[in-house]
Amino acid sequence: MKTLHRFAVAAALSTMTALASAAAPTEIVMQYPYGELFDDTHKQIAAEFAKLYPNIKVSFRAPYDSYEEGTQKVLREAITKQAPDVTFQGLNRIRILVDRKIAVPLDGFIKAEKNFGAQGFHQAMFDIGTQNGKVYALPFAISLPVIYYNLDLLKKAGGDPAKLPTQWDEVFALTAKARALGNDTNGITMAWDITGNWLWQAPVFSQGGSMLSADEKTVAFNGPAGQAAIDLYARLVNEGKMPNLSQADSRAAFAAGKTAVHVTSTSDLAKITGMIGGKFALKTGTFPSVVPGTGRLPAGGNVGMVVTQDPKKREAAWEVLKFWTGPIGAAIVARSTGYMPPNKVANEIYLKDFYVQNPNNYTAVQQLPLLTRWYAFPGENGLKITDVIKDHLQTIVSGKRANEPRAVLKDMTADVQKLLPR
Numbered sequence: 175m176k177t178l179h180r181f182a183v184a185a186a187l188s189t190m191t192a193l194a195s196a197a198a199p200t201e202i203v204m205q206y207p208y209g210e211l212f213d214d215t216h217k218q219i220a221a222e223f224a225k226l227y228p229n230i231k232v233s234f235r236a237p238y239d240s241y242e243e244g245t246q247k248v249l250r251e252a253i254t255k256q257a258p259d260v261t262f263q264g265l266n267r268i269r270i271l272v273d274r275k276i277a278v279p280l281d282g283f284i285k286a287e288k289n290f291g292a293q294g295f296h297q298a299m300f301d302i303g304t305q306n307g308k309v310y311a312l313p314f315a316i317s318l319p320v321i322y323y324n325l326d327l328l329k330k331a332g333g334d335p336a337k338l339p340t341q342w343d344e345v346f347a348l349t350a351k352a353r354a355l356g357n358d359t360n361g362i363t364m365a366w367d368i369t370g371n372w373l374w375q376a377p378v379f380s381q382g383g384s385m386l387s388a389d390e391k392t393v394a395f396n397g398p399a400g401q402a403a404i405d406l407y408a409r410l411v412n413e414g415k416m417p418n419l420s421q422a423d424s425r426a427a428f429a430a431g432k433t434a435v436h437v438t439s440t441s442d443l444a445k446i447t448g449m450i451g452g453k454f455a456l457k458t459g460t461f462p463s464v465v466p467g468t469g470r471l472p473a474g475g476n477v478g479m480v481v482t483q484d485p486k487k488r489e490a491a492w493e494v495l496k497f498w499t500g501p502i503g504a505a506i507v508a509r510s511t512g513y514m515p516p517n518k519v520a521n522e523i524y525l526k527d528f529y530v531q532n533p534n535n536y537t538a539v540q541q542l543p544l545l546t547r548w549y550a551f552p553g554e555n556g557l558k559i560t561d562v563i564k565d566h567l568q569t570i571v572s573g574k575r576a577n578e579p580r581a582v583l584k585d586m587t588a589d590v591q592k593l594l595p596r
Contacts, residue, residue, distance in 0.1 A: 205244070241476070320440050325455035326455055328348060361433075362437070379470045384549075411571060472548040
């Protein structure tokens with residue numbers, strides 16, 4: 175009898191343990207870049223997700239400092255099987271995680287969804303995260319390069335807020351007048367080193383150029399488009415008298431009212447607006463001198479990817495990624511940052527009046543017809559190529575080689591060529 179009783183108790187405990195285990199939520203570990211831009215955004219989305227998915231718990235790791243650091247970290251963690259379940263990576267980092275077989279293809283999940291289009295997902299979203307014919311990522315936050323104008327300074331300099339510059343010549347003429355106001359006023363700054371080469375690709379693509387040849391064996395940015403781009407960097411220093419400031423310092427100087435024009439990503443809009451705090455009127459303008467017909471601008475921002483190697487967690491990770499890039503998550507992105515949501519429902523329903531009330535956010539949306547992929551360099555040296563480009567551009571921005579931009583372009587071309595796959 176005692177034996178039967180012990181068996182019954184053991185069975186009951188086993189059942190309770192099984193029920194408790196079944197009731198325990200699946201934990202999905204997430205990691206994303208740029209905490210100063212995205213901490214609040216991810217917290218807001220997580221709070222909404224928890225209301226609808228109590229069976230899935232989302233935990234955050236400390237944010238990556240940058241896209242580059244995020245990619246390097248996942249590459250290392252994949253070897254030791256310590257990678258997060260869902261990672262957010264720069265658009266130009268999809269390729270390397272696919273090549274290393276770290277990213278999980280999403281086509282099966284997408285195919286299994288019913289009425290997926292009704293949730294705002296569309297082919298253009300999938301195209302951004304497609305590699306080798308398969309979808310490996312969904313876009314979370316999309317940005318384009320724009321210009322931030324201090325309208326108070328520009329008015330004093332004789333500029334017309336209703337007619338912002340559309341050409342670089344007009345920009346430099348206006349910023350020269352702003353510098354003449356004195357009071358240590360900067361005419362122009364540019365966050366040139368964003369991810370190492372995004373604002374190198376922008377002026378090249380704007381002139382109809384490309385990074386490499388179609389077969390990706392030869393550098394192509396040394397042609398007319400690249401020459402125009404490298405000359406622009408020299409003009410920023412020589413003509414625009416651009417100070418050699420870090421991204422953070424140039425942003426702070428603009429927000430403090432010390433700079434007339436600041437060139438950077440739409441992603442900074444919410445942060446800069448908050449930093450200004452009403453000290454002056456801010457207006458955003460489109461990227462200048464884009465060649466009609468052939469000119470393009472690289473989409474910046476980041477995508478969500480499932481990288482967990484645990485098949486049992488992938489279903490939950492997919493639900494997380496789907497929600498983060500769906501209409502609710504995308505709308506939160508738009509309201510809490512300067513990024514554009516790529517989700518149709520977010521734009522057409524959740525943000526119906528948002529752009530009317532926030533015209534500075536709409537500037538990037540105006541440029542959507544110019545959007546092209548943020549190019550990812552091929553091969554094992556893809557990340558190193560980014561560093562090489564950044565180092566060469568630094569020689570101009572620092573003033574060291576600002577008087578010989580074409581020589582810098584020649585050297586940069588040769589160094590990148592050496593690193594391409596043979």
